[in-house]
Amino acid sequence: MDRIYFDNAASTPMDPVVLEAMMPFLSEQFGNPSSIYSYGRETRMAIEQARKLVAKNLGARTSEIFFTSGGTESTNTILHAAIENLGCTHIISSPIEHHATLHTVQHLAKLENVQLSFVQILPNGHIDTSHLETLLTEHPEKTIVTIMHANNEIGNMIDLVEIGSICKKHNAYFHSDTVQTVGHFAFDLSNTPVDFITGASHKFHGPKGVGILYINENIKITPFIHGGAQERNMRAGTENVYGIVGFAKALDIATAHYEKDSAYIQSLKKYMYDLLIEKISGISFNGDPFGKSLYTLLSVNFPKSEKTGMLLFNLDIHHICASGGSACSSGAQQGSHVIQALNKANTMATVRFSFSKHNTKAEIDKVVATLVSLL
Numbered sequence: 617m618d619r620i621y622f623d624n625a626a627s628t629p630m631d632p633v634v635l636e637a638m639m640p641f642l643s644e645q646f647g648n649p650s651s652i653y654s655y656g657r658e659t660r661m662a663i664e665q666a667r668k669l670v671a672k673n674l675g676a677r678t679s680e681i682f683f684t685s686g687g688t689e690s691t692n693t694i695l696h697a698a699i700e701n702l703g704c705t706h707i708i709s710s711p712i713e714h715h716a717t718l719h720t721v722q723h724l725a726k727l728e729n730v731q732l733s734f735v736q737i738l739p740n741g742h743i744d745t746s747h748l749e750t751l752l753t754e755h756p757e758k759t760i761v762t763i764m765h766a767n768n769e770i771g772n773m774i775d776l777v778e779i780g781s782i783c784k785k786h787n788a789y790f791h792s793d794t795v796q797t798v799g800h801f802a803f804d805l806s807n808t809p810v811d812f813i814t815g816a817s818h819k820f821h822g823p824k825g826v827g828i829l830y831i832n833e834n835i836k837i838t839p840f841i842h843g844g845a846q847e848r849n850m851r852a853g854t855e856n857v858y859g860i861v862g863f864a865k866a867l868d869i870a871t872a873h874y875e876k877d878s879a880y881i882q883s884l885k886k887y888m889y890d891l892l893i894e895k896i897s898g899i900s901f902n903g904d905p906f907g908k909s910l911y912t913l914l915s916v917n918f919p920k921s922e923k924t925g926m927l928l929f930n931l932d933i934h935h936i937c938a939s940g941g942s943a944c945s946s947g948a949q950q951g952s953h954v955i956q957a958l959n960k961a962n963t964m965a966t967v968r969f970s971f972s973k974h975n976t977k978a979e980i981d982k983v984v985a986t987l988v989s990l991l
Contacts, residue, residue, distance in 0.1 A: 619935045620979045624819075625768055625796060625913050625970035626939060630862075631821040637865040638823065641858035649855050650846065659857045666864035670828060673871040675804035677833055682850045683860045686827035687795035688716040689840070690814035691762075693829055693851075694791045695720050697837035698760035699728050702789060706731045706759040708751050710743060712769070712954045717762055717793055731755070735763070737957050741772040741903040745782065752786035759786070764793040765813075769954040769968060770903035771910035773797070780809030789835075795819055796910060798828070799870040800878070811835055815867075817859070821972070822866030826859030877973045882911040884971045888980045889914060895988050902958060902966065912971055917964035923991050924965035931967075934986045939968050 621629070641662065647655025649663055663683070671678045684690045695717070698704040709721045711734045725732035733751050736744040743763060752759065761783050766773045776792060783790040791812040794803075798813070799820025805813070811832045818824040831837065831850075843852035870877070886906070892899055902915035918924050931938055940952060955966050969983070 619937060620975075620983060621937045622969040622971065622975065622979075622983065623937045623939050624972040624975075625910075625968065627818045627824065628821045628972050629974065630818075630823060631866060631869060633869060634822055634862050634865045638858040638862045641861055645857075649857060650844075659855075662857060663855055663860050666860045669864040669868055673803075673867050674798070674830065675806050675808075676830055677806070679848075680805070680830055680833050682829045682831065682847050683855060683863070684827045684829050684851060685825055685856070686818075687714075687793065687814045687816040690827050690829035691716045691791070691793055692720055693840035694812045694814075694831075694837075695724060695760070695762060696840055698789060698791070699724055699730055701837045702758065702760070702835070704730070704758045704760045704789065706733065706755050706757050708733045708735060708748065708755075708759060708761045708763075708788075710735050710737065710763050711957045712737060712741070712767055713762070713764055714768055714793055714795070717764065718953070721762065731757075739958075740907075741767065741770050741958055742908065743774055743779070745778065748779070749782055749786075752782065752788055756786075759788040760791060761788050762791040762793070764796070766794075766796040766910045767903070767954065768796050768913075769952060770915045770958070771905065771913040772903040773908045773910060775908070776808050776810055784809050795827075796912075799867055800874075800910070800912060802871070802874060805830060815863075817863035817866045820866055820870045823859050823862040826856050826863045828863065873973075878911055880973060881971050881975075884975055884977065884980065885911055885914050887977050888969060888971075888984065891980060891984045892916060892987075895984055896991060900964070902955065914969045914971075915966060916969065917966050918991065920963060920965050921991075927965055927967060927990065930990050931983075931986065934990075936983055936986060938983075939970075940966060 645658050647659045649660040667681050668678050671681050707721050721732055724730050736747040738744050780790050789811045792810055794813040795816050798815030813830045816827040839850055841852045846855055898919040900917045
């Protein structure tokens, strides 16, 4: 029996066209990009062409794009630099950030004696922007605000222009974890008041282990990883050439087909939402599913019972891949900090379904029928 994969927020299958673009750099074009002979020049040229392509698709300057191992490294780079290079003594974040951000700001607050504040979350899961204004007003010291563009568990999105404008008004730096949105939404970074964003290609049908870091050209920081002059002295270590080529190709494909793919995936989300309401009583949904929200993700609450205790495990037995949040567990929703922040953890069992262009309504029919039989 074929598996039904509804965990695309965790990772997506690689596009065969992306793999094809990567293959020469896994075989005959194997040179080190730092070498001066032809093998090295070939791979150096491939990296710089990839950088240009990424910058074009994000509306950024080529000099503002740096390749990393993924979103976690990119986020760590910025948050450490904010303290060590930019003079920030205050961090504002949210309690529903991905652990790449949450654990890092908690570590910095403890290690660097930096003040850490959390913006309040509204009942629908959105950021309380008025509280953000209050925090920035009450703390005139140098601050970095780090709030994710789209939440990876419930899908809620912030308005980058709105949050960025608030930060600019208070002379604060603004970093946004855009791992769930790069490759899924149109970006025009040259006209967006954001200082730093991050991306990871395995979220949009590219390879794992490669990401980007956007640093506004007006900001200068020092490397997080030391030991070499790679990435224009910003990240030491031999470049992941085939990964970088794959990132650029995947983003180019995603950008070219954004309107068609996003409309189709949104229709899948709505179809599952309607079918779940029709077939299963007592369910509810987290966040703002059809407001400011990821079109790729649906977070569903099932009333807790003895049948929901091992729901994810039983879905897996039926060859259905879903998750309880950002990290899978054998049961449904084992202590997600995001769901706890919404005060729903004790009475509901939560399952996250996330879709891609490869999913179908027929798959949704099967998943909902399986849920009905299990519950």
